[in-house]
Amino acid sequence: MKCEEAMTQTAGRALGDLEDAERAHLEEHLESCAACRAAAERDARIVTALRADDSVEGSTGRRERTVAAMRAARAEKPEFRMPRRRWIAASVAAAVLAALALPLLYSRGGLAVDRLDGAAWIQRAGSKEFAALRKGDVLRAGDWLRTESVVGLQGRDGFRVLVNRNSRIAVDGSGPTPILQLGEGAVYVETPGQAVTIVDLSDRRATVRDGTFEIRLPIVASPFGDKQTEFLVQVEKGAALVTGSGGAQEVKAGSTASVDQAGRIREETPGLFAPWRKQQ
Amino acid sequence: MRDEATVHGDADLVRRCARGDEAAYRELVERLEKPLVAFIRRYVGEESLAEDLFQETFVRVVRTLGTFRPEASLSTWIFTIARNLCLDHLKAKKRHREVSMDAAASDGSDRDVDFREALRSPAAEPGTTAEGQEESARLRAAIAELPEPKREALVLRVYSNLSYAEIARITDAPVGTVKFRVHDAIQELAKKMTARKTSD
Numbered sequence: 001m002k003c004e005e006a007m008t009q010t011a012g013r014a015l016g017d018l019e020d021a022e023r024a025h026l027e028e029h030l031e032s033c034a035a036c037r038a039a040a041e042r043d044a045r046i047v048t049a050l051r052a053d054d055s056v057e058g059s060t061g062r063r064e065r066t067v068a069a070m071r072a073a074r075a076e077k078p079e080f081r082m083p084r085r086r087w088i089a090a091s092v093a094a095a096v097l098a099a100l101a102l103p104l105l106y107s108r109g110g111l112a113v114d115r116l117d118g119a120a121w122i123q124r125a126g127s128k129e130f131a132a133l134r135k136g137d138v139l140r141a142g143d144w145l146r147t148e149s150v151v152g153l154q155g156r157d158g159f160r161v162l163v164n165r166n167s168r169i170a171v172d173g174s175g176p177t178p179i180l181q182l183g184e185g186a187v188y189v190e191t192p193g194q195a196v197t198i199v200d201l202s203d204r205r206a207t208v209r210d211g212t213f214e215i216r217l218p219i220v221a222s223p224f225g226d227k228q229t230e231f232l233v234q235v236e237k238g239a240a241l242v243t244g245s246g247g248a249q250e251v252k253a254g255s256t257a258s259v260d261q262a263g264r265i266r267e268e269t270p271g272l273f274a275p276w277r278k279q280q
Numbered sequence: 281m282r283d284e285a286t287v288h289g290d291a292d293l294v295r296r297c298a299r300g301d302e303a304a305y306r307e308l309v310e311r312l313e314k315p316l317v318a319f320i321r322r323y324v325g326e327e328s329l330a331e332d333l334f335q336e337t338f339v340r341v342v343r344t345l346g347t348f349r350p351e352a353s354l355s356t357w358i359f360t361i362a363r364n365l366c367l368d369h370l371k372a373k374k375r376h377r378e379v380s381m382d383a384a385a386s387d388g389s390d391r392d393v394d395f396r397e398a399l400r401s402p403a404a405e406p407g408t409t410a411e412g413q414e415e416s417a418r419l420r421a422a423i424a425e426l427p428e429p430k431r432e433a434l435v436l437r438v439y440s441n442l443s444y445a446e447i448a449r450i451t452d453a454p455v456g457t458v459k460f461r462v463h464d465a466i467q468e469l470a471k472k473m474t475a476r477k478t479s480d
Contacts, residue, residue: 008463010467011462011463011464011466011467012459012463014466015437015438015462015463015466017444017459017463039467039470042470042474043466043467043470045470046419046466046469046470046473047438047466049415049416049419049473050419050434050438050439050469051438053416053419053420056313056314056315056317056318056321056439058310058313058314059313062313062317062331062334062335063306063309063310063313065335066305066309066334066335066338067302067305067306067309069335069336069338069339070305070309070338070339070341070342071300071302071305072339073339073342073343074300074342126339128336144332168328183328183331184328201327201328201331
């Protein structure tokens with residue numbers, strides 16, 4: 001075997017793609033050729049590093065959000081056509097049903113927009129487009145919200161969420177506990193009764209009940225210059241159960257807990273956050 | 281060649297999804313979650329966007345279930361949908377420079393402004409060492425620099441663990457070409473990583 005041919009097979013060797021005969025032929029050449037052996041070792045190191053870097057974690061939040069979007073997509077019937085008279089009757093019936101169903105919506109995690117300081121956009125479950133958010137809009141399971149300004153959301157039983165500017169959240173009401181997925185930014189949660197879970201894209205989560213909490217994803221600089229996020233939970237009143245990769249920890253009023261990228265939880269000094277919640 | 285049980289299993293899952301069976305939705309999403317997220321994440325290079333595209337892939341699956349042919353592989357079909365979504369996104373990004381919706385934070389906090397950028401940075405994985413994270417970051421940067429056909433073939437082979445035949449169907453390229461692209465990508469990465477180490 002010549003070096004030119006051997007060099008075309010070193011990556012295949014590293015991936016385990018070669019037939020037995022091909023491999024034996026190559027190994028024979030590598031024993032006597034230092035340059036090709038070095039190339040083969042270099043390719044093997046890359047394949048090992050690539051496989052070691054293959055570490056996507058499963059996420060309940062991701063799966064539930066996706067199933068909610070699939071459910072919503074199936075509910076849409078774009079090709080459905082109805083005669084005009086029946087369409088009017090159906091529209092009236094739908095409006096009556098919607099009015100009756102509104103309280104039920106809240107009980108399933110629907111959140112009404114009651115404060116809008118400036119621009120924000122909503123992406124409905126199953127849609128690719130972002131539409132401008134308006135006061136009175138209701139966020140339902142699977143909807144995403146992007147904010148440029150502070151947005152207030154009202155749920156049932158005094159449950160209230162303020163979303164900071166430059167934030168992104170999704171609503172998931174499919175489980176027994178309302179879930180807010182925090183993609184970026186910060187939320188301030190008031191929940192006098194029911195439990196609410198806030199989870200980020202890395203599945204770091206805080207479950208809070210009966211109190212007021214601020215949860216945000218600030219940036220921390222790593223020693224290598226790349227940016228990473230922490231998951232910070234500041235408890236004003238009540239207590240929060242904060243979950244990282246190593247288990248859960250209760251955080252009491254007046255304390256702040258952070259969960260780093262590795263899922264480690266630690267307590268921090270309170271009072272870190274800017275007073276963004278005040279009405280502009 | 282796919283065995284009969286797999287073909288029947290896929291067809292049954294598709295039928296249940298077509299009926300709106302949520303357990304079937306969950307089964308499908310769970311089955312493909314890790315390889316598909318790995319593929320999209322490495323392909324588009326933005327974690328938060330990858331999450332959106334993952335969700336959008338399954339929305340497309342629901343909307344186009346009627347076009348699925350039982351003799352085809354369900355996972356290959358879904359990977360093809362995901363790949364097309366990624367390509368659409370990358371093409372749109374090339375045509376129009378995205379206008380950021382992020383406004384500067386009025387309280388002057390630097391930390392607020394960079395949230396989106398931070399989410400786009402490669403995430404560190406639990407349990408990795410500092411050195412390992414540095415090496416991973418270098419490797420991901422090198423993958424992002426690969427030409428698109430090589431990058432997608434490599435990611436589908438290594439991270440999504442698909443066979444060359446499956447990748448060939450997804451990318452609509454001959455099996456030999458796919459194999460060549462993957463091998464070439466490995467060698468290009470090896471050269472890039474060696475060059476980076478030398479320059480450090």
